[in-house]
Amino acid sequence: MINQHSDNLLNLQLKKTSVEDYKFGWFDWFCLWYPPGWLILFNRHWQHYHKDPDGWNWLEYGLFLIPCGFYLALFIRWLRLGCRSPRRQIGEFDPNYQKAFRDEIIAPIVKYYFRGELHKIENLPQTGSMIVTMNHAGMCFPWDFLTLGYLLSKARGWLVQPIAGVSLFDHHWIAWWLPPGWSKVLGGVRAELNDFKTVMQERKILLYAPEGLRGPRKGWVKRYQLERFDLSFLQLSQRYQISILPVVCIGNENLHPWTLNIRKLQRLFNLPFLPISPLMPLFILFPSMGVWAMRSRLRYFIQPLCTTELDGEETKRAEGYRKAQQLREKLQSQINQLLSLKIKSEQQVQKT
Structure with missing residues (x-):
């Protein structure tokens, strides 16, 4: 099994740490089922394993839970830090913390909230590095990516690193919401060519959205x-002789339904996308819901591995595009086809 040795090594390293495992308690369950509390889950777990004097505290967490309380919490934190922004830190990928976060936070969210399922598991290879490609949607925090990474880790013991938009690392709003270096520590790879090449050279498993930001940005109509x-991803697959594992996700379109993207507002706020929907009044009252998504059933259908063979340097780009x-x-x-089967199944249930 791929990465079995490295996974055993991670378990040994985690046992050596002086910090006890994070226990998902009653307050965490409350945060899971009360949307403004999701940001608390992420930050509390980080603070359990890391010293973060610039991070949120209990008074500020409590304010997250009341209408417009986040704005007061933000102001209090800003005063507490001496009227400055939280310190930015350049983190490095930490497989130990990724595993702890996966098992202690992502697991209950995927099991009880997103109800993630892997289908056609027989198409999953046992060994080798690869680029896992997936249709990306939802116009929200990339829960379809995190859920697939978790399910693959449970099925094969893989350490999966997702490609993430640069804004998830650098945007000044992220510095206030999430812990310093959080995305990089959890294995996120910046969507830049040099970072992409580095990961490919290390023969790792990369989770990639071929649509890029066009996927979540397309909105509800499309x-x-x-x-x-x-x-x-095709060019690098060819260059480093790494196979591509396509995955189709059904259900991620419901993570933030009825949305449209207004590009002028998106550019004004320097965001990768700005989802406008009937849920927006709730987000204005509770900005900590920015990492939340609607409950859905995320089903992933594994497709057969495919390889790329591009003939000739001069035609490589045109052939790759094709x-x-x-x-x-x-x-x-x-x-x-999957949507057609889903509709037929729902019709049969209605008849019975």
Whole structure:
């Protein structure tokens, strides 16, 4: 089994730490089922394993839970820090913490809230590095990515590193919401060519959205339509001789339903996307809900491995673009078939 030795090593390293495992207690369950509390879950878990004097405290957590209390908590924290922003730290990927966060926070969320399921597991390889590609949607925090990473780790013991938009690392709002270096420590890889190449050279398992930000940005109307695929993952797959594992997700379109993206507002606030929906009044009252998503059933259908062979340096880019769109059409066909089966199943349930 891939990474079995490294997973055993991680277990030994975690046992050596002087910090006891994080226990998911009654307050955590409350935060799970009360949407403004999700940001508390992330920060409390981080503070259990890391010293974070600039982080949120209990008074501020309590304010998260009342309408507009987040704004007061933000002001109190700003005063407490001497009228400055939290210190930014450049973290490094920590497999130990990724495993702890996965088992202690992500596990109950995936099991009881998103009800994540892996289908066609027979298509999962046992060994080897690869690029796992997935249709990305939801116009919200990337829960479809985190859920798939968790399910793959449980099925094969893999350490999966997702490609993440640069804004998830650098945006000044992130410095206030999430712990310093949080995305990098959990294994996030910046969506930049140099970082992409580094991970490929290390022969790791990378989770990649070929649609890029066009996926979650497309909104509710086009929720089942795949956008144009980038070709960088195909080129790097060819260069480093790494297979591609396509995955189709059904259910991630419901993570933030009825949304549309207003590009002018998105650019004004320098955000990757700005979801406008009937839920927006709640987000204005409770900004800590920014990492929350609607309850959904996330089902992942594993497709057979595919390899890329691009002939000739001069035609490589044009051929790569063609192959990327061929893969998009193939996955679009799979999505259409799965949706058709879902509709038929729902109709049969209604008849009975």
